[in-house]
Amino acid sequence: MDIIKYNVDVNQLYKIRNRLSKYQKSVDEFKSLIYRNIDSIPVIDTTAHDHQDQTHRNAFDICKLKQFDIQQLKNDPEQFLALLFAVVNSCDFSVAAKIVIHFQLFGGSILELGTQQHHQKYFNDINSMKIVGGFAMTEMGHGSNVRQIETTAHYDLKSKEFIINSPTLASTKFWIGNIARYGTHVVLFCKLIFNQEDKGVHGIVVPIRDLETMKVFPGIELGGCGPKLGWNGIDNAWIRFKNYRVPRENLLNKFANISENGEYHTTISSPGKLFQQTISQLVFGRMLYVCGPIFSINYCLNTAIRYAFSRRQFGEKGKKEELIINYPSHYRVLMPMLGTLIAFEFGRDSIIEKLIHSKKYEQDVEETHAVVSGVKALINEYNMTYLNKLRAFCGGNGISSYNLFGYFRSELDIFQTAEGDGSVLYQQLSKFLLSEYKKWYKKEGVTGYIIKEVQTFLSTNPIYTHSRSMPYILSNEFHHHAFLYRFEKYRAIVIEKLSQSKSKGMSFMQGWNDSLLNVIELAKAYTHLFILEQSHLALKKVSDTNSRTLLNDLVKLYALSNIESDFSFYRNWNFISAGKAFAISDAVRDLCVAIKPYSLQILDSSKIDEHRFNIPLAHTDGDYLKHMAERVGIPISKL
Numbered sequence: 001m002d003i004i005k006y007n008v009d010v011n012q013l014y015k016i017r018n019r020l021s022k023y024q025k026s027v028d029e030f031k032s033l034i035y036r037n038i039d040s041i042p043v044i045d046t047t048a049h050d051h052q053d054q055t056h057r058n059a060f061d062i063c064k065l066k067q068f069d070i071q072q073l074k075n076d077p078e079q080f081l082a083l084l085f086a087v088v089n090s091c092d093f094s095v096a097a098k099i100v101i102h103f104q105l106f107g108g109s110i111l112e113l114g115t116q117q118h119h120q121k122y123f124n125d126i127n128s129m130k131i132v133g134g135f136a137m138t139e140m141g142h143g144s145n146v147r148q149i150e151t152t153a154h155y156d157l158k159s160k161e162f163i164i165n166s167p168t169l170a171s172t173k174f175w176i177g178n179i180a181r182y183g184t185h186v187v188l189f190c191k192l193i194f195n196q197e198d199k200g201v202h203g204i205v206v207p208i209r210d211l212e213t214m215k216v217f218p219g220i221e222l223g224g225c226g227p228k229l230g231w232n233g234i235d236n237a238w239i240r241f242k243n244y245r246v247p248r249e250n251l252l253n254k255f256a257n258i259s260e261n262g263e264y265h266t267t268i269s270s271p272g273k274l275f276q277q278t279i280s281q282l283v284f285g286r287m288l289y290v291c292g293p294i295f296s297i298n299y300c301l302n303t304a305i306r307y308a309f310s311r312r313q314f315g316e317k318g319k320k321e322e323l324i325i326n327y328p329s330h331y332r333v334l335m336p337m338l339g340t341l342i343a344f345e346f347g348r349d350s351i352i353e354k355l356i357h358s359k360k361y362e363q364d365v366e367e368t369h370a371v372v373s374g375v376k377a378l379i380n381e382y383n384m385t386y387l388n389k390l391r392a393f394c395g396g397n398g399i400s401s402y403n404l405f406g407y408f409r410s411e412l413d414i415f416q417t418a419e420g421d422g423s424v425l426y427q428q429l430s431k432f433l434l435s436e437y438k439k440w441y442k443k444e445g446v447t448g449y450i451i452k453e454v455q456t457f458l459s460t461n462p463i464y465t466h467s468r469s470m471p472y473i474l475s476n477e478f479h480h481h482a483f484l485y486r487f488e489k490y491r492a493i494v495i496e497k498l499s500q501s502k503s504k505g506m507s508f509m510q511g512w513n514d515s516l517l518n519v520i521e522l523a524k525a526y527t528h529l530f531i532l533e534q535s536h537l538a539l540k541k542v543s544d545t546n547s548r549t550l551l552n553d554l555v556k557l558y559a560l561s562n563i564e565s566d567f568s569f570y571r572n573w574n575f576i577s578a579g580k581a582f583a584i585s586d587a588v589r590d591l592c593v594a595i596k597p598y599s600l601q602i603l604d605s606s607k608i609d610e611h612r613f614n615i616p617l618a619h620t621d622g623d624y625l626k627h628m629a630e631r632v633g634i635p636i637s638k639l
């Protein structure tokens, strides 16, 4: 491959990479308000209690700036996200998490599951944080499978109240954020029992503390969940109820209601569907779990690459030591990560668009929910793997808390399992993909299936398998084909395994679990395909040719390095020959070499506020010695 020269316009790149740049003015104003009023940088060395106090104080002060409004979640969710990221950028993740739990999970449940009367009653107090809310779904006995929660709310026809009980130890609500010390209300998810009949999971607004005294109401017991690996700024709690009463009006009754004269009514056909409908309203809350890890990858890559461009170790005798970025063991890992970051950003932007569209027009809700699940799972998995590698790439300095690897690790580790662990979310996506395929098969029938199989056969003939032409290997068409092939192959494998287990007389559940590893691979393959397709679509819309060329090569690097890391799959299924595999690795190497000299400019286009975060290894002047010395107090002037 010839040496490529790119023309990089950092501002253009920034605009393309930052979908929310249309809010730049209000975000900048908000950030400067935060800088003036709130003294907060990532918390790296305080006790959990101090951290919780500071997080609460900062979140409260931020609400006083009156930028967040619960209605934004409906009217302009992107603005909400832009402001939230201003908080992440200028305070820390715990403050953002507190705001998300309060506004998006607690407030969002009232917004989406409640009706006018609830909106009128609570919105002003939520906006000002006069009341502080939590989202009480998980129980000690059930976290992944929350449909089986055991907390009950018996409706008492006489008093027109719900009587809430936690009948077993397993039914104790656990991990509930914002309420161990500060919370005044929760949206409680529990089984509604009406006339002795279990109507399934419903949401009820439950006051838990007296607003004046902050004492927990009688009938409620609660306490903290103890020290955690991360998120110590959030006061997570266990909470349980004994004959605790709340009025009928507290039921969030958009989808199911109990009338004044004591009749239960829902338009949704079964408790299962009601549960799905309830949960799907809350999917926007997952955006933090998609945007957060991308933010972390961006920051940590920035730190590791800048350090690698400044740090010299070993070299030829009599010469300057070598920059560590020039070791292939470094740049061959860092550049594909940069490419993957760019592709993930395109994927994230398209997810935001999909969410907003499906919410506004109530269309494709199921599909959007499924795709968000896959993207959330995949990006968090990558974030944790990358963090590990990037911290090691900074040597001992990677351990220093000032360089924030530990901060990102401890604040974002929880994202892997929050609102569902990856393997559970991947299964949700695969179920959706298989049901879509079933619909397709019903429509196209055996003929359609055969045509598809023939197409696949023709496109993976021996000539194709052995072709090592570099232009083809570098083409977006090849990358798309490889990703599509992997997805369709896993889908075929899962279908075959499921039908085999059916013919052996196994139950669906047994068959499904028997195929679980492939089911998860199917969802991963689809998610990668989705990210690649969305990147290609986004690239088509980039009008600046120079930026498009560079970004396109970064996406190629994502695609090819992904194929390279999955050679075992592609070789096992004869999709590529050994020679072609070598050629792919050569292409990855050449792209890395080409992009490396421009990587600092690409990082500049992230526009990270280096002074606010003051990460010693990540300053643009590259003087990590001076910045580390300053942070730990080595006197420089006395030299």
Ligand SMILES: Cc1cc2nc3c(=O)[nH]c(=O)nc-3n(C[C@H](O)[C@H](O)[C@H](O)COP(=O)(O)OP(=O)(O)OC[C@H]3O[C@@H](n4cnc5c(N)ncnc54)[C@H](O)[C@@H]3O)c2cc1C
Pocket (backbone or CB within 6 Å): 101, 134, 135, 136, 137, 138, 142, 143, 144, 145, 174, 175, 176, 177, 178, 228, 231, 236, 414, 417, 418, 419, 420, 421, 422, 423, 424
């Ligand atoms: C710091 C923190 C804050 C939280 N805040 C809140 C909050 O505010 N409100 C709230 O309601 N909840 C909250 N949670 C709970 C969180 O949402 C749950 O932890 C999460 O949903 C996972 O449930 P679990 O912990 O019970 O995991 P488990 O259900 O015990 O799962 C454990 C493992 O089993 C695997 N597994 C489970 N089922 C399957 C399956 N079918 N196939 C394959 N693997 C499977 C999972 O993938 C996972 O790896 C919080 C948790 C933490 C740690």
